[in-house]
Amino acid sequence: MQTAIGDWHREHGARMTEFAGYDMPLFYQGQGILEEHRLVREAVGMFDVSHMGELLVRGPKAAEILDIVLSNQPSRLLPGQAIYSLMCAHDGGTVDDLVVYRKAQNTFLLVVNAANRSSDFSWIKAQLAAIPDSAKVEDVSLETALIAVQGPRALQVLAPLVDQDLAMLASFQFVNASIAGIPAMISRTGYTGEDGFEVYLKAAEAMTLWGRLHQLGVPAVGLGARDSLRLEARLALYGHELSRTISPLEAGLTRFVRLEGKGASFIGRQALLRQRERGLDFRLAGLMLPAGAIPRHGYRVGHGTVTIGDVTSGGFSPTLKQGLALALLPTDYTRPGTELWVMIRGKRVAARVAATPFYRRK
Amino acid sequence: MNIPSDRQYTAEHEWIDAQGRVGITDYAQDALGDVVFVELPQVGLRVKAGEAFGAVESVKSVSDLFSPASGVVAAVNQKLVDQPELINQDPYGEGWIVKFENGWQGQDLMSHSEYGRQIGGTV
Numbered sequence: 279m280q281t282a283i284g285d286w287h288r289e290h291g292a293r294m295t296e297f298a299g300y301d302m303p304l305f306y307q308g309q310g311i312l313e314e315h316r317l318v319r320e321a322v323g324m325f326d327v328s329h330m331g332e333l334l335v336r337g338p339k340a341a342e343i344l345d346i347v348l349s350n351q352p353s354r355l356l357p358g359q360a361i362y363s364l365m366c367a368h369d370g371g372t373v374d375d376l377v378v379y380r381k382a383q384n385t386f387l388l389v390v391n392a393a394n395r396s397s398d399f400s401w402i403k404a405q406l407a408a409i410p411d412s413a414k415v416e417d418v419s420l421e422t423a424l425i426a427v428q429g430p431r432a433l434q435v436l437a438p439l440v441d442q443d444l445a446m447l448a449s450f451q452f453v454n455a456s457i458a459g460i461p462a463m464i465s466r467t468g469y470t471g472e473d474g475f476e477v478y479l480k481a482a483e484a485m486t487l488w489g490r491l492h493q494l495g496v497p498a499v500g501l502g503a504r505d506s507l508r509l510e511a512r513l514a515l516y517g518h519e520l521s522r523t524i525s526p527l528e529a530g531l532t533r534f535v536r537l538e539g540k541g542a543s544f545i546g547r548q549a550l551l552r553q554r555e556r557g558l559d560f561r562l563a564g565l566m567l568p569a570g571a572i573p574r575h576g577y578r579v580g581h582g583t584v585t586i587g588d589v590t591s592g593g594f595s596p597t598l599k600q601g602l603a604l605a606l607l608p609t610d611y612t613r614p615g616t617e618l619w620v621m622i623r624g625k626r627v628a629a630r631v632a633a634t635p636f637y638r639r640k
Numbered sequence: 641m642n643i644p645s646d647r648q649y650t651a652e653h654e655w656i657d658a659q660g661r662v663g664i665t666d667y668a669q670d671a672l673g674d675v676v677f678v679e680l681p682q683v684g685l686r687v688k689a690g691e692a693f694g695a696v697e698s699v700k701s702v703s704d705l706f707s708p709a710s711g712v713v714a715a716v717n718q719k720l721v722d723q724p725e726l727i728n729q730d731p732y733g734e735g736w737i738v739k740f741e742n743g744w745q746g747q748d749l750m751s752h753s754e755y756g757r758q759i760g761g762t763v
Contacts, residue, residue: 293673304673304700305673307670310673310674310699310728311673311674311698311699311700312674312676312699313674315699502673502699502700506699569677570677570679572676572677572697572702574701574702593699593700594676594677594697594699596699623679623695623702623704
């Protein structure tokens with residue numbers, strides 16, 4: 279499968295890679311991941327992330343039922359607001375992580391990971407059935423494109439194209455607007471650790487906007503830099519830092535989980551309360567490595583002679599110019615400053631637990 | 641894709657020239673993307689053809705370096721310590737990785753045209 283912008287990527291020298299059934303650009307020839315990463319940190323870049331899943335939940339009790347399905351109580355949102363949330367199983371494991379937008383009183387848009395789109399749809403549909411006539415879920419992924427424009431210059435680049443004042447949007451707010459004459463939903467969100475916007479629009483119109491942005495000199499950026507950017511900003515990637523066997527608490531995402539307070543009643547809450555009470559056996563930690571040592575997903579992490587865990591995500595940080603990793607480790611080893619090792623091609627390389635995020639924008 | 645005719649190639653995308661210099665091919669550097677670190681062997685190391693004797697790390701992935709020959713490492717390209725990007729910029733020249741002492745023995749080497757066929761390009 280490819281997105282509505284797939285042909286353009288190929289024609290513009292993209293190195294393509296398979297991701298969740300889609301042929302997606304990894305980076306573009308003549309730029310490369312380092313340059314694309316730098317462009318987003320220092321200026322602006324645009325990502326075709328149309329592979330993401332979009333699920334529309336509508337109905338008279340949509341808010342009520344989504345408070346059961348999602349960890350971060352979306353009924354608190356006003357129309358025009360969005361939040362990051364987890365979706366948990368009854369045992370507290372993570373079904374997916376997503377951004378939920380309240381489009382209208384009874385209409386929510388859930389933006390989910392591409393790889394989980396159909397399992398999320400089935401999961402939500404099954405939960406909605408718990409309250410008769412509460413809401414319906416519809417998968418609108420194929421007709422929806424998503425262009426993320428990220429970086430300190432994102433506002434400056436987009437503002438002249440949009441019929442509303444984007445500067446007024448706070449983080450995680452969104453508006454329905456016209457951009458380059460195309461109807462779209464624009465949110466101040468992203469997955470890079472920079473300021474930026476995400477533009478949801480009809481797939482059939484995506485190429486028009488993409489072409490316009492390209493004409494204005496906004497460089498295209500691939501999934502390679504998206505991954506290095508999100509790692510520096512310590513943003514979780516499902517299947518790595520989150521899974522059915524990793525809870526949001528273990529992944530350090532407690533602030534997106536409404537364990538207490540009025541209306542806290544989501545699926546998995548009881549299990550997570552027990553987990554908190556018992557104390558977490560495992561936690562996600564950030565590791566920094568000396569120059570030249572680059573940890574990768576799946577590498578072993580240890581202390582002394584004992585292996586204690588695995589790297590969930592790792593790589594070279596273009597900003598810090600050193601190897602960084604996230605690793606799920608026994609809680610006792612997760613204090614910043616703790617000296618550990620990572621096994622790299624048969625050698626134990628010193629690694630130090632670091633405070634995260636590794637990068638925070640000024 | 642650039643494949644010079646003055647040297648020989650391996651199935652793992654390394655090249656070796658008549659002076660015993662070894663590097664990775666244009667095809668390999670292109671597939672790896674931005675190289676950010678090269679793990680070099682020790683000078684004096686005796687290696688067997690086909691053995692992994694170093695690694696090239698790009699932002700996205702890591703690739704072992706397999707020796708195209710049996711022999712003794714006479715020199716390594718120290719410039720790569722500070723400028724690993726030379727492998728991307730000039731894979732057949734400034735981006736060379738190691739040099740063997742005289743007397744090295746190649747194994748399963750291909751001519752540039754055979755290598756060109758392997759990677760599916762035209763030479």
